[in-house]
Amino acid sequence: MNDFVYDIPTKVFFGRDQLEKLGPLLRSYGTKVLFVTGKGSIRRMGLYDAIVNEMEKNGLTWYELTGINPNPDVVFVREGAKICRENGVDIILAAGGGSVMDTGKWIAAAAKADHDAWDFFSEKKAPVLDALPVVTIPTAAATGSEMDCDGVISNAETKDKVSRADQKLYPVAAFENPEWTSTCSAFQTAAGSADILSHIMEVYFNINEDLEMLDSFMEGMMRNVIKYAPIALAEPGNYKARAELLYTSSWAINGSINGGKNQRWTCHSIEHQLSAYYDITHGLGLAIITPHWMRYCLNEERLPKYVQFAKNVFGIEGDDDMDIANKGIAATEEFFFETLGLDRTLSALGIGTEHFEEMAVKAVGPTGVLSGFRPLTPQDVVKLYEMSL
Amino acid sequence: MNDFVYDIPTKVFFGRDQLEKLGPLLRSYGTKVLFVTGKGSIRRMGLYDAIVNEMEKNGLTWYELTGINPNPDVVFVREGAKICRENGVDIILAAGGGSVMDTGKWIAAAAKADHDAWDFFSEKKAPVLDALPVVTIPTAAATGSEMDCDGVISNAETKDKVSRADQKLYPVAAFENPEWTSTCSAFQTAAGSADILSHIMEVYFNINEDLEMLDSFMEGMMRNVIKYAPIALAEPGNYKARAELLYTSSWAINGSINGGKNQRWTCHSIEHQLSAYYDITHGLGLAIITPHWMRYCLNEERLPKYVQFAKNVFGIEGDDDMDIANKGIAATEEFFFETLGLDRTLSALGIGTEHFEEMAVKAVGPTGVLSGFRPLTPQDVVKLYEMSL
Numbered sequence: 001m002n003d004f005v006y007d008i009p010t011k012v013f014f015g016r017d018q019l020e021k022l023g024p025l026l027r028s029y030g031t032k033v034l035f036v037t038g039k040g041s042i043r044r045m046g047l048y049d050a051i052v053n054e055m056e057k058n059g060l061t062w063y064e065l066t067g068i069n070p071n072p073d074v075v076f077v078r079e080g081a082k083i084c085r086e087n088g089v090d091i092i093l094a095a096g097g098g099s100v101m102d103t104g105k106w107i108a109a110a111a112k113a114d115h116d117a118w119d120f121f122s123e124k125k126a127p128v129l130d131a132l133p134v135v136t137i138p139t140a141a142a143t144g145s146e147m148d149c150d151g152v153i154s155n156a157e158t159k160d161k162v163s164r165a166d167q168k169l170y171p172v173a174a175f176e177n178p179e180w181t182s183t184c185s186a187f188q189t190a191a192g193s194a195d196i197l198s199h200i201m202e203v204y205f206n207i208n209e210d211l212e213m214l215d216s217f218m219e220g221m222m223r224n225v226i227k228y229a230p231i232a233l234a235e236p237g238n239y240k241a242r243a244e245l246l247y248t249s250s251w252a253i254n255g256s257i258n259g260g261k262n263q264r265w266t267c268h269s270i271e272h273q274l275s276a277y278y279d280i281t282h283g284l285g286l287a288i289i290t291p292h293w294m295r296y297c298l299n300e301e302r303l304p305k306y307v308q309f310a311k312n313v314f315g316i317e318g319d320d321d322m323d324i325a326n327k328g329i330a331a332t333e334e335f336f337f338e339t340l341g342l343d344r345t346l347s348a349l350g351i352g353t354e355h356f357e358e359m360a361v362k363a364v365g366p367t368g369v370l371s372g373f374r375p376l377t378p379q380d381v382v383k384l385y386e387m388s389l
Numbered sequence: 390m391n392d393f394v395y396d397i398p399t400k401v402f403f404g405r406d407q408l409e410k411l412g413p414l415l416r417s418y419g420t421k422v423l424f425v426t427g428k429g430s431i432r433r434m435g436l437y438d439a440i441v442n443e444m445e446k447n448g449l450t451w452y453e454l455t456g457i458n459p460n461p462d463v464v465f466v467r468e469g470a471k472i473c474r475e476n477g478v479d480i481i482l483a484a485g486g487g488s489v490m491d492t493g494k495w496i497a498a499a500a501k502a503d504h505d506a507w508d509f510f511s512e513k514k515a516p517v518l519d520a521l522p523v524v525t526i527p528t529a530a531a532t533g534s535e536m537d538c539d540g541v542i543s544n545a546e547t548k549d550k551v552s553r554a555d556q557k558l559y560p561v562a563a564f565e566n567p568e569w570t571s572t573c574s575a576f577q578t579a580a581g582s583a584d585i586l587s588h589i590m591e592v593y594f595n596i597n598e599d600l601e602m603l604d605s606f607m608e609g610m611m612r613n614v615i616k617y618a619p620i621a622l623a624e625p626g627n628y629k630a631r632a633e634l635l636y637t638s639s640w641a642i643n644g645s646i647n648g649g650k651n652q653r654w655t656c657h658s659i660e661h662q663l664s665a666y667y668d669i670t671h672g673l674g675l676a677i678i679t680p681h682w683m684r685y686c687l688n689e690e691r692l693p694k695y696v697q698f699a700k701n702v703f704g705i706e707g708d709d710d711m712d713i714a715n716k717g718i719a720a721t722e723e724f725f726f727e728t729l730g731l732d733r734t735l736s737a738l739g740i741g742t743e744h745f746e747e748m749a750v751k752a753v754g755p756t757g758v759l760s761g762f763r764p765l766t767p768q769d770v771v772k773l774y775e776m777s778l
Contacts (some may be wrong), residue, residue, distance in 0.1 A: 001404075001628070001629065001632060002404070003402075003404025003405060003406055003407055004403050004404060005400065005401065005402055005403070005407075006401035006403065007400045008397070008400075009398060011394065011395065011396045012394065012395035012396075012650075013392075013394055014392060014393050014394070014395065014648075015390075015391070015392025015393060015649065016392060017392055018392055018394075055613070211632060211633060211636055212613055212616070212617075212633055213609060213610060213613045213637050215609075215634055216605075216606075216608075216609025216610070216612065216613060217605075217606050217609055219605075219609070220602060220604075220605025220606055220608070220609055221602060221605070223605065224601055224602045224605060227601070228601075239390070240390065241390060243600060244600060244601055244602055246598055247602055248602050251602070258516060259403075259405075260404065265602055301629065
């Protein structure tokens with residue numbers, strides 16, 4: 001069991017009637033806000049006006065950066081950082097999906113840096129020396145960006161999509177109202193649920209032994225997604241279901257379940273190339289890749305974790321461990337493709353083999369091996385892409 | 390489902406080799422430390438010298454307040470606060486069991502107050518306007534004081550024992566090394582485990598419906614205590630068992646599982662009178678009271694939670710819900726009194742009926758009703774004391 005440090009500073013205001021605390025909280029950090037938003041859904045649901053009202057009521061000056069795309073490009077980070085520097089912005093408020101919040105976090109770092117924003121993600125790996133405070137307001141239960149210190153930024157020029165975390169990027173606060181996630185489409189709800197499940201599985205399936213207490217947290221969260229995602233799909237306005245998914249999304253990735261496990265996030269590395277090359281929805285890509293990855297990593301040595309997963313998450317019983325493990329994988333597939341109704345192949349998304357070789361090299365990275373639950377070479381990753389066709 | 394705010398600022402350094410981070414961390418808050426300790430166990434295990442070495446290596450000046458008792462008296466708080474004020478102490482380091490850490494927290498508040506320390510606990514309920522930072526080093530898996538914002542202080546003069554929490558009293562950091570809990574006696578380990586279980590049950594058995602995700606966390610933690618306490622009893626030096634119990638003790642009471650539930654902590658209120666009047670070990674008192682309280686609160690309306698508990702914590706199955714519920718209570722008793730080997734009656738501790746009436750009035754408090762899972766009057770509490778004889 002490895003030593004670890006637990007350090008999550010984010011405050012969460014959870015529930016229906018918390019927004020009146022937003023203005024005073026922002027105000028406690030200064031008077032100038034950069035308000036980062038996406039493509040209009042927060043306007044349609046009235047959240048935009050409610051936030052603006054809160055800022056005006058509290059005498060805040062605000063600048064807006066809007067139109068952030070899914071798989072957000074570094075150009076938004078550059079633009080946001082420029083606004084912050086030119087106007088002496090004190091705090092960033094990012095309201096929207098994962099791309100909006102990820103962009104907000106990296107603007108916070110870029111605003112305090114004297115180099116180009118892409119230097120954080122290129123081979124230079126510029127250190128994060130300082131960052132503006134960030135407040136998040138999620139409108140989907142998915143990426144968990146509202147309570148983690150990670151952000152995924154793309155670069156259309158270089159066809160790169162890079163995830164990077166830094167302790168300084170934990171939001172100071174997240175305002176989580178399940179009602180704001182109720183307008184998510186069935187597809188967004190399904191892809192978001194797959195994303196949450198994947199975040200947990202990336203930590204759960206690990207060669208490091210760690211605290212069983214944390215395994216029980218992970219299993220509880222996985223059962224929760226499996227139980228409440230179908231309810232949210234059937235009844236989009238079901239507050240209880242939206243609340244369970246939203247809070248689970250935050251805790252799936254805020255760092256609390258990591259303990260001392262070495263993290264490699266294999267499926268995410270493999271999927272990021274798919275959404276970088278084809279701009280597909282991250283959670284959908286994860287759903288397609290994950291079951292193949294589970295089958296590919298299964299061997300006698302790794303078997304006990306699969307059995308634990310199948311039993312404690314899906315309640316599968318039996319006499320033969322390998323059979324139980326395979327049933328656990330089949331149940332995962334059934335959840336992704338039958339219950340959530342997600343596409344199960346890359347072909348269905350119009351993706352062919354043409355970039356698999358270079359995508360695999362990028363997924364594996366400079367060491368030449370993705371050293372996760374089972375070490376994967378670029379050849380292994382190509383096979384996984386092919387199995388997913 | 391009620392709204393809630395999640396806000397736990399405590400950083401945890403968990404594992405065997407974290408102590409070298411203590412000095413620099415203390416140093417980041419100033420140069421003068423009040424070092425609060427108990428009755429010598431930290432000297433015997435070498436922790437005292439290791440801490441002193443860390444402070445000296447980092448050029449810190451330290452003052453010592455030692456000899457803190459179980460059920461710590463307010464006189465220690467007064468004395469510690471005086472040392473802080475007279476010497477301009479910057480930070481408090483409390484290393485020991487729950488009483489040492491609780492004392493440290495309230496010294497932190499009292500050092501910044503211009504009134505007597507008992508005013509925080511008497512009917513005056515003086516507000517905590519400010520507090521020194523506190524660092525905790527637990528030597529037992531029990532109270533969870535290392536990561537919560539509560540402290541229980543007694544007053545021998547008035548025979549009062551009062552628990553009070555304040556957000557400002559969350560420790561800034563906790564150094565948790567499971568090895569430092571390995572020298573706990575079998576009795577301390579057993580009573581500590583009962584304490585952890587009770588902390589979770591006080592939140593779990595609640596009339597407010599809340600996030601199922603948090604229920605699954607609680608059930609996982611309860612199963613963890615039930616699994617690992619016997620291992621720690623059988624093999625006191627088992628690192629894995631000590632680690633599971635220690636981290637579970639922190640998370641059982643740090644506030645993460647509360648969600649929006651209204652908290653009343655019935656068994657704690659009832660038990661605090663026992664340890665105030667008879668100076669018994671808190672966890673032992675809780676073990677004796679809890680099963681009686683469970684039986685006393687069981688009715689048709691509360692039945693579903695008992696069934697959920699019995700099934701998800703003890704794996705009890707069956708056709709009749711009332712039967713399942715009763716088996717869950719019986720399993721709890723078996724755990725406390727057979728597995729942990731704790732005394733099951735107040736008589737065994739030499740406690741008689743003589744103070745039950747006044748203890749019950751104090752347990753219930755000024756409103757006249759303990760409004761927990763089932764509302765209890767002083768008469769109900771007297772009955773519970775009598776059932777426990």
